[in-house]
Amino acid sequence: ATEIAIIIQDAGKQLISVLDNGVGMSRNDLELSIKRHATSKIKTQEDLERISTFGFRGEALASITSVANVEIRTRLQSDAHGWRLINEPMKDPIIEPFNQEIGTQVFVRNLFFNVPARRKFLKSKLTEIRYISDTLIRFALANPDRRFTYYDEDTLVFDVHPSTLLERIAALLGSNAKDGFLPIEYKNDLMLINGYIGLPQFARPSNSGQYLFVNRRPVESRNLSFAIYSAFEHLLEKNYKPVYVINLTIDPEKIDVNIHPQKNEVKFDNENYVYNTLRKAVAITLESNNLTTNINIENGEITNPYVTMKDKSTPNPDFIVVNQVTGEIIQSPNPANKTSDANSFFQSQYRKEGNYQQLSKGTLDLLFHRNEQQISSEPNMPTLAFSRPAGVVISELPNAAFWQLLNKYIFVQTSRGVLIVDQHNAHERVIYEKTIERFNKLYANPQELLFPVDVRFSVSQIAIIEEIKEDLKTLGFKFEKIESDKIRLFAIPKDVPPGNEESILTEIIDDYTNNLQVRHSTNRDNLAASFSCKSAIKTGAKLGYEQMKQLVIDLMNCKMPYICPHGRPVILELTLSDLDKQFGRT
Secondary structure, three states, rough: OOEEEEEEHHHHEEEEEEEEEEOOOHHHHHHHHHOOOOOOOOOOOHHHOOOOOOOOOOOOHHHHOOOEEEEEEEEOOOOOOOEEEOOOOOOOOOOEEEEEOOOEEEEEEEEOOOOOHHHOEEEEEOHHOOOOOOHHHHHHHHHHOOOOEEEEEEEEEEEEOOOHHHHHHHHHHOHHHHEEEEEEEEEEOOOOEEEEEOHHHOEEEOOOOOEEEOEEEEEEHHHHHHHHHHHHHHHHOOOOOOOOOEEEEEEEEEEEEEOOOOOOOOEEHHHHHHHHEEEEEEEEHHHHHOOOOEOOOOOOOEEHHHHHHHOOOOOOOOEEEEEEOOOEEEOOOOOOOOOOOOOOOHHHHHOOOOOOOEEEEEHHHHHHOOOOOOOOOOOOOOOOOOOOOOOOOHHHHOOOOOEEOOEEEEEEOOOEEEEEEEEHHHHHHHHHHHHHHHHOOOOOOEEEEEEEEEEEEOHHHHHHHOOOOHHHHOOOOEEEEEOOOOOEEEEEOOOOOOOOOHHHHHHHHHHHHHHHHHHOOHHHHHHHHHHHHHHOOOOOOOHHHHHHHHHHHHOOOOOOOOOOOOOEEEEEEEEHHHHHHHOOOO
């Protein structure tokens, strides 16, 4: 089928209909379609080992016919007429000739009418619509070369025509998706990975916006989701998750899809290999792209997409509106997308006008928000080497213009315009990478204290210090435990300003403890992130010209200068072309 339409009424309880323009079925296949364990897709034993369809045990229609009234209309191109099957639970099905277009139409009416206890356990109408919408969005993303039309009652939710994957993402997930995704493509002898991953600044506080497919089958896999997350982790603000639409193409013989009744889980012959390959593919994609956040100037206002997305846990899809009469979620019909093709399989009686009103953000959040899933801990990603922001030449920086805004941001002139650098986040990134290098080379960088300092901790803090004492010494802390709740400091790292010995170590231990709960990295990485945060130049500190210049040079020499270890942006870019537009110079 190249075109598929779905119509629901009363959140699917009254009607679920699926119409397609596929090849149709013969009378014999139509009769078998509602029998248990019957399928036309398995003809040899070898077919069982290479499952490429979404299900093969023949139980879906059989199960549905036991709890609903089902009508199926179908016709093969070679037949002079079609056939219609009418089935009621506990009765023999009726099959009769029927004037039908080529393809198949399935109508499920009065779901669970004969099982009132099961019907009672259905969720609210809005929740059931959300489940249906999420399922259809997944199928539409997995098959951008197919047309999907989705109606709730008589109102259009979406009508997406064959397109590129990026255009399909923009149509279903919001028009701003085109500017927020990076293409991913990686191939080796055993698998192909392609799709799109969202920029770090478009991450969300939940798992919504994560779409993973294996051979175009929508799947849920905590391990593969974590493989993607682990490649992103140092680029994300804590508690935020990446957005992606990724398909893995693998030999069907290498996977088992028959381990869950809904077929939304798969088992791989070598899951570790798939995990590492996916993680590597995402890391390479991030590594090879400029992640500088651009400042978009529209309608005379400067808008930062990072802030915009953080204020919206879910993007506002531009096709979502609500019918004021029925209260159902629909799409405002777009005249440019309507078709008058009389041969379209989708009948005109489904195209009815409604009264439309934009949905509130709260309703959108309710519709599209998915529950967060706990991410299991896995090994940390290796350090990546990212390219510098466009227009930045390190050799030219010593002669560049630097100035500080409100003791908080550093402005740097480049060949493309102006870079805006957050001084605290930048210094945090610089210290973090130096600390990681120090850990890797196992050398300390202490500054001896003129007089030792005694610091008292709680029992739990002392336990943490004992656990990571070797790493603390590698950082440059020299100390010994003198009482059950007290240590004596003899030296501190050179990055720590003198006079802050007691407070800095306490803050590092507290922040490290918090990181253990919200980050999924190694102990050393968590310690490096905590140390860099507490040792970095603070917001509000006045910097001289040489300090600003050296900080920016150090930042541009970092392996990944765009985002601090806690996931906050370091650099924004305001281009000369954007300014020229505002002054009418284009």
